[in-house]
Amino acid sequence: MKNYKPNTSGDVRAKKHLGQHFLKDENIASKIADTLSYSGYYKVLEIGPGMGVLTKYLLEKDAEIHVIEIDRESVEFLESNYLHLRDRIHEKDFLKVDLQSLFGAEEFAIIGNFPYNISTQIVFKVLQHRDQIPEFSGMFQKEVAKRICEKEGSKAYGILSVLTQAFYTAEYLFTVPPSVFSPPPKVDSGVLRLQRKENFHLACDEKLFYRVVKTSFNQRRKTLRNSLKSLNLPGNLREDIIFDKRPEQLGFQQFIDLTKMIEPYAVSSK
Template identity: 35%
Template sequence: MNKQQLLTALESIGMRPGRGLGQNFLLDGNLLDFIVRLSAPKKGEKILEVGPGFGALTSRLLKSGAEVYAVEFDHRIAEYLRAHVEKENFHLTEADACRVDYVELLGGGEFRAIANLPYSISTIFIARMLDLPRPPESMFFMLQREMGERLSAAPGTKNYGALSVRTQLRYEVKLEKIVPPEVFFPPPEVDSAIVSFRLRHGGDGDDPELCRLLPGVVKTVFAQRRKQMGKVLGQNYGKERAATALAAMDLPPEIRPDKLTVAQFAALTRRLFDLPGPRS
């Protein structure tokens, strides 16, 4: 879909894109093709697409033969899709993507997520995916560049934080490509990025109890990231418990949270809550 086709579609439903909803429509066919090559959808597999817009990416996913489950918040766009996308492998849900019951929608089985994700919901939606009993096997999202850099950040960098740790516990995250504003309509005020997430198997991310407890630990320490972890943990989990957990890992109480790896945060969480499993 080129810009004129998009403008015609917008005019046909009497719509102006809403910045508050993060409605920035991707116009570049080469980038859409890149996302499809990178994600490699397969015939018959379940693909979740949030914010399909007027179907530029959707049509490519459908062409692969995948069963595409699209979630669209805007009623006018949903009506447009119902009128213009007549494929047996297209399943549209008109709803707030942050409130959908994905186990019910997708049946609880294996699926993947591929989307030009509305920027206004990216943090909440990705957290929803992380919390699923069976999260997506992989995810490929267009995100704000800043968000992509946070999600993929390494320890010791300014972008490394609670969301980095929580996401990387379950996924291998890679910032695949930086995308300039001019390939969207309307153009956002910042650069974007295509980010891939590939599920880790056989590690800490497979432990449901650890995945439930670790977000609270990292949120607590990164909320005061300039303070010594020993003090912050002591205030929230008890001085003795915090001191014992850090000492067992040979970590000084004055260490800052951005110095710990994801594996160290997992081990620390196990010690704070006396969880079984590896606690190196």
């Protein structure tokens, strides 16, 4: 592998409080590296590289690879073993970092074997910065990956499904068993890919859209007529047939349409 120096400094200890499960299967690492298109952008950010099993396959791609890692021991390992990467190793917390401080206004893709305990927060941050992130792929707990990609009508379908699919095309790619990690997690993992919908404009107030989706699913067993009571909508509006449905019955476009209906009567939290 180019830009890779064999490990001479010992393994990094997986830390439970960071949710670390280090990928050890080279074939899976190679498959994950291949999930991005590397097209339309030049820079790629890997979140949580650990000991760089995925990193070395990313470094073979025609892209400028950056990694962001909060664990000092992992950073030291990467600095010792990936010498040509040293200037692009960012010892920071992805959830707290200002992405423009890393890339300015440039577009970049994100990839990684994401810690389960912050994976949904990572997706929400990607949605906030979608103007800069055309593509995103990586490994999640299988249940979470399936939920992100799930379509309406399923019990797994929820807030994360709707909000992600409004802006990205979501695709579940393959399942990964616990045995390919050290230490092995107690559940299967799943790899997904998100590709941004180009020239897409959310035809409603975005903050109100988020509010409607989250409020609807907070009482997902109830009809929208009941779950959206807190919005204090007029009775004649709430007689519309869409309010007879439960939230999991609506696709993201129907939630956009619902938000447009509500917009003249609800105050968005701008």
